[in-house]
Amino acid sequence: MAVARLLPVTRGQIHLNGVDPLSLRGETLRNERHHMQFIFQDPYSSLNPRLRAEKIVREPLDRLSIGSVNRRDDRVRELFDQVGLRHDQQRLFPHQFSGGQRQRIGIARAIASNPSLVICDEPVSALDVGVQAQILNLLRRLQDELGLTYVFISHDLGVIQHMCDTIAVMYMGKIVEEADRESLFNTPKHPYTQALLSAVPSADINRRNRDDAS
Known part of the structure; x- marks a missing residue:
């Protein structure tokens, strides 16, 4: 939220494409928001x-005055x-669509302005498991096709492992560990990260043996 200036920042810095969003005001901030969009958790309540x-x-095309009227269509x-x-x-x-279809509408809205950064706030947690996989694969495809960067927020470690290259683990509102995907899942350092991973059911016998030994 703070990246897009929707919440105040109490400390720290943000750098996005060489720009500090915290220093922007008025029309300059509005223009910078072309590059930052959201996909929200609940695909129904996030749609009018x-x-x-x-x-x-x-709507983003109209509000940000992107393209001509015909081009927007x-x-x-x-x-x-x-x-x-x-x-x-x-x-x-919106009520005439399924949950997965509504989230597709939300994704289309998010990428309408050709952003470079999309903040995905638990984008599949409200969906059925089968639909979750479809939406995650869609997000992956769009990332490859459009060169998007995601800030992906989730409590589901399986989803995180599938979607994220660099992972930051938060505990009590603070980042306690940050690592690349392979390092974090194979050799977690912080006790909270270790506890999170050990709580996830696994069919990996070697991992279960490591957990039992620890």
């Missing part, structure tokens, strides 16, 4: 129930294609 899907996806159709939704679904309201 009174707006049709096409309007929800188009074309962009909405492109975004529906990118997230796996049909063009005939553009006129539907």
Whole structure:
């Protein structure tokens, strides 16, 4: 939240593409927000129930004055294609979609302004397991195609292992360990990280033996 200046920062620094968002004000901050977008946890409450899907996806383009009117219409159709939704679904309201489809709308809205950073706040925790996999694979594909950077927030270590290259573990509001994915899952250093990993069921006999020995 602080990265996008939605919450105040009490201490520390933020650097994004060589820019310090904490120093920005007014129109400069508004312009910088082109590059920062959110995907929220609940795909239903994060969408305006009174707006049709096409309007929800188009809203960032209108608010940030991106492209001409005709180009925005074309962009909405492109975004529906990118997230796996049909063009005939553009006129539907959020309640007419499934949970996974609603999250696809949220993803389309997030990438509409061509951001470089997308903050994913528990983006699959409200979805069924089968749908979670579809959305995670979609996010991975979009990351590869669009060159996106994700700040991915989750309590699910399986999801973290699938999605993240560098991982920071927080305890009591503070980062207690930061490492690349392989190092953190194979050789966790902090006791809290070790406790988190040991609590995850595993079919790996060697890992279970290591946990029992410790």
